[in-house]
Amino acid sequence: MAFRPLHDRVLVRRVEEVAKTKGGIIIPDTAKEKPQEGEIVAVGNGVIGDDGNRVALEVKTGDRVLFAKWGGTEVTVDGEELIIMKESDIMGIVE
Amino acid sequence: MAFRPLHDRVLVRRVEEVAKTKGGIIIPDTAKEKPQEGEIVAVGNGVIGDDGNRVALEVKTGDRVLFAKWGGTEVTVDGEELIIMKESDIMGIVE
Amino acid sequence: MAFRPLHDRVLVRRVEEVAKTKGGIIIPDTAKEKPQEGEIVAVGNGVIGDDGNRVALEVKTGDRVLFAKWGGTEVTVDGEELIIMKESDIMGIVE
Amino acid sequence: MAFRPLHDRVLVRRVEEVAKTKGGIIIPDTAKEKPQEGEIVAVGNGVIGDDGNRVALEVKTGDRVLFAKWGGTEVTVDGEELIIMKESDIMGIVE
Amino acid sequence: MAFRPLHDRVLVRRVEEVAKTKGGIIIPDTAKEKPQEGEIVAVGNGVIGDDGNRVALEVKTGDRVLFAKWGGTEVTVDGEELIIMKESDIMGIVE
Amino acid sequence: MAFRPLHDRVLVRRVEEVAKTKGGIIIPDTAKEKPQEGEIVAVGNGVIGDDGNRVALEVKTGDRVLFAKWGGTEVTVDGEELIIMKESDIMGIVE
Amino acid sequence: MAFRPLHDRVLVRRVEEVAKTKGGIIIPDTAKEKPQEGEIVAVGNGVIGDDGNRVALEVKTGDRVLFAKWGGTEVTVDGEELIIMKESDIMGIVE
Numbered sequence: 082m083a084f085r086p087l088h089d090r091v092l093v094r095r096v097e098e099v100a101k102t103k104g105g106i107i108i109p110d111t112a113k114e115k116p117q118e119g120e121i122v123a124v125g126n127g128v129i130g131d132d133g134n135r136v137a138l139e140v141k142t143g144d145r146v147l148f149a150k151w152g153g154t155e156v157t158v159d160g161e162e163l164i165i166m167k168e169s170d171i172m173g174i175v176e
Numbered sequence: 177m178a179f180r181p182l183h184d185r186v187l188v189r190r191v192e193e194v195a196k197t198k199g200g201i202i203i204p205d206t207a208k209e210k211p212q213e214g215e216i217v218a219v220g221n222g223v224i225g226d227d228g229n230r231v232a233l234e235v236k237t238g239d240r241v242l243f244a245k246w247g248g249t250e251v252t253v254d255g256e257e258l259i260i261m262k263e264s265d266i267m268g269i270v271e
Numbered sequence: 272m273a274f275r276p277l278h279d280r281v282l283v284r285r286v287e288e289v290a291k292t293k294g295g296i297i298i299p300d301t302a303k304e305k306p307q308e309g310e311i312v313a314v315g316n317g318v319i320g321d322d323g324n325r326v327a328l329e330v331k332t333g334d335r336v337l338f339a340k341w342g343g344t345e346v347t348v349d350g351e352e353l354i355i356m357k358e359s360d361i362m363g364i365v366e
Numbered sequence: 367m368a369f370r371p372l373h374d375r376v377l378v379r380r381v382e383e384v385a386k387t388k389g390g391i392i393i394p395d396t397a398k399e400k401p402q403e404g405e406i407v408a409v410g411n412g413v414i415g416d417d418g419n420r421v422a423l424e425v426k427t428g429d430r431v432l433f434a435k436w437g438g439t440e441v442t443v444d445g446e447e448l449i450i451m452k453e454s455d456i457m458g459i460v461e
Numbered sequence: 462m463a464f465r466p467l468h469d470r471v472l473v474r475r476v477e478e479v480a481k482t483k484g485g486i487i488i489p490d491t492a493k494e495k496p497q498e499g500e501i502v503a504v505g506n507g508v509i510g511d512d513g514n515r516v517a518l519e520v521k522t523g524d525r526v527l528f529a530k531w532g533g534t535e536v537t538v539d540g541e542e543l544i545i546m547k548e549s550d551i552m553g554i555v556e
Numbered sequence: 557m558a559f560r561p562l563h564d565r566v567l568v569r570r571v572e573e574v575a576k577t578k579g580g581i582i583i584p585d586t587a588k589e590k591p592q593e594g595e596i597v598a599v600g601n602g603v604i605g606d607d608g609n610r611v612a613l614e615v616k617t618g619d620r621v622l623f624a625k626w627g628g629t630e631v632t633v634d635g636e637e638l639i640i641m642k643e644s645d646i647m648g649i650v651e
Numbered sequence: 652m653a654f655r656p657l658h659d660r661v662l663v664r665r666v667e668e669v670a671k672t673k674g675g676i677i678i679p680d681t682a683k684e685k686p687q688e689g690e691i692v693a694v695g696n697g698v699i700g701d702d703g704n705r706v707a708l709e710v711k712t713g714d715r716v717l718f719a720k721w722g723g724t725e726v727t728v729d730g731e732e733l734i735i736m737k738e739s740d741i742m743g744i745v746e
Contacts, residue, residue, distance in 0.1 A: 086268040173656040181363040276458040371553040466648040561743040
């Protein structure tokens with residue numbers, strides 16, 4: 082069983098920040114808009130632009146991302162807790 | 177007797193979540209914006225884009241979808257309770 | 272004497288829901304945004320799209336429709352009570 | 367002396383509703399957004415659309431129209447009380 | 462010394478309404494949005510439309526206009542009190 | 557050292573109104589939205605229009621302008637107090 | 652490890668203002684919207700314009716910029732505190 086997000090939505094698996102002592106992305110608790118780290122599980126087909134062409138999403142399945150904490154809707158797919166959000170809630174890709 | 181939604185609206189039959197113990201989509205009660213599961217009964221013809229072409233909907237009759245709880249208007253068609261909503265209220269397709 | 276709605280407006284005759292016991296569209300009193308049933312009496316010519324072409328309305332005279340209760344302005348044409356509303360206030364067509 | 371409305375504005379002469387007992391347009395006092403009847407005295411040249419072409423107005427001088435009561439600005443031209451309003455404040459044409 | 466308004470702005474000289482007893486434009490004190498009479502002193506070059514072409518203003522220097530009372534910013538150019546406003550604050554041209 | 561404004565922003569040097577007694581632009585204290593006089597020090601490259609072309613600004617370095625008092629952000633470049641603002645905050649050019 | 656901002660976002664390293672006594676950009680404490688100085692560490696690929704083409708950002712890695720204080724989200728990448736913000740939060744480039 083799978084879930085395919087619609088339009089510009091993506092499905093994200095939240096990743097716990099385990100490596101706080103070594104180099105990596107750390108989000109300070111004092112941040113005004115605290116982002117969270119996650120992994121892209123599925124992406125929508127994108128939205129139709131003003132020129133009638135579909136604009137594909139910039140993130141792809143497997144991408145490690147930072148996303149806004151308040152973004153998205155929590156769902157449980159096959160026993161796993163995931164989050165449906167819009168791509169605009171994603172700030173960037175950890176490479 | 178049938179009901180054909182206009183433009184970017186769809187007609188949805190709510191599906192009760194019966195299989196909470198086996199694999200599948202489960203929506204936790206603690207979710208901020210609790211989505212619901214449903215089945216597409218009828219779809220509109222889409223809206224006219226800025227280039228003058230009609231943009232067809234991405235969902236089709238028979239699709240199993242998750243939609244925002246607060247979306248839509250309840251109607252009873254031939255004794256069956258259905259919901260008219262916009263496609264933008266639908267988060268994705270369960271495949 | 273007749274009334275021709277302008278742009279994306281339509282003229283609608285409200286239809287009393289007489290057949291609540293047999294198959295048909297029934298709108299429950301508990302609906303958040305209670306729609307009403309009606310019949311299209313006249314339609315506007317549509318609005319000019321961004322490409323300079325006029326976009327015709329999707330409903331036509333004689334269509335049986337559901338519309339939002341709060342939509343429109345009541346007028347009396349030749350002794351008959353009708354409602355002027357925008358096509359966007361119409362949810363779909365009963366076929 | 368004359369007044370030429372700019373862009374999508376029109377100049378309207380309000381018409382008193384004299385024939386309340388015979389067939390015609392009657393606006394009930396209980397209407398939420400009570401429209402008024404009038405006659406188009408002058409029209410603007412229309413606005414420039416996104417494609418760079420001017421979109422002419424749909425009403426023309428002499429048209430009998432219904433318009434929203436709260437629309438427009440009252441002026442007196444050559445001793446006659448008229449109203450300047452946008453075409454979007456006009457609901458339709460009485461034919 | 463001169464002042465050239467930018468984009469869709471115009472420079473207007475307010476005209477006192479001297480001829481209240483003969484034919485002409487009179488604005489009643491009871492008007493909800495009381496317009497004022499003026500003369501165009503200078504006009505901007507217009508704004509760039511979505512198609513990349515500059516849209517010239519519809520009013521020109523010397524035009525006698527009605528404008529919304531609350532529109533614009535008062536300046537004194539060469540000892541003369543003038544008003545800078547957007548063309549959209551102008552309701553029409555007195556011819 | 558220099559500062560290049562981004563997009564549709566400009567860098568403005570405020571000019572004190574020294575010549576209040578002779579002909580020139582005077583802004584009355586009673587003005588609702590009191591503009592100020594300044595000189596353009598640097599301009600951005602403009603924004604990208606809907607057609608994908610960059611729209612250059614209408615003001616250029618050295619132009620004497622009137623701008624809205626509440627517009628912009630004050631900075632000190634090489635010991636000189638300047639203001640960063642959007643071109644839309646500029647009302648016109650004093651020639 | 653690196654972080655690639657999405658769309659029109661950039662990654663910025665805040666720069667402390669060390670040279671307050673010599674020529675340079677100084678932001679007065681009394682400024683209404685106090686900007687801050689920083690250096691661009693990484694930039695997104697830009698957004699898709701209405702014509703379907705991607706619009707590249709105007710800033711590039713290494714640019715010294717002024718940005719609005721309230722803009723962006725603080726993150727720690729490889730032990731260094733950085734800020735993710737939109738390019739529109741950047742006022743200009745210090746050259």
